[in-house]
Amino acid sequence: HMPQKNSIVALGGESGKISIFCLDNHPSTPTDIYTHPDSILHHHQQQCNSLNWSILNQGLLVSGSKDHKVCLWDLQGSIASEYTTPLRVYCEQKDHVNV
Numbered sequence: 001h002m003p004q005k006n007s008i009v010a011l012g013g014e015s016g017k018i019s020i021f022c023l024d025n026h027p028s029t030p031t032d033i034y035t036h037p038d039s040i041l042h043h044h045q046q047q048c049n050s051l052n053w054s055i056l057n058q059g060l061l062v063s064g065s066k067d068h069k070v071c072l073w074d075l076q077g078s079i080a081s082e083y084t085t086p087l088r089v090y091c092e093q094k095d096h097v098n099v
Helices: none
Strands: 010-012 020-024 039-040 048-053 062-064 071-073 088-090
Touching: 010 048, 010 062
Parallel strands: none
Antiparallel strands: 010 020, 020 039, 048 062, 062 071, 071 088
């Protein structure tokens, strides 16, 4: 969860997509077996191994992937749209990335 806003949660997956949830928008008891993210960040081409929120800047999220990329996302304390692109992408890594 985002340190400055505990209701925002990011989850990485095997597809490389990052699901963003605002827990305030979801019931405490699920209504079905499917996940319903508030938004999905698309950039990684392989499994997203790790995610880390900045403790200093609200909304900054770093993601690392098996595609050898590190992405810096700026969600500015809000939920991203499907058109949100990484603020920066680092491709210099030669192996899987764990942040």
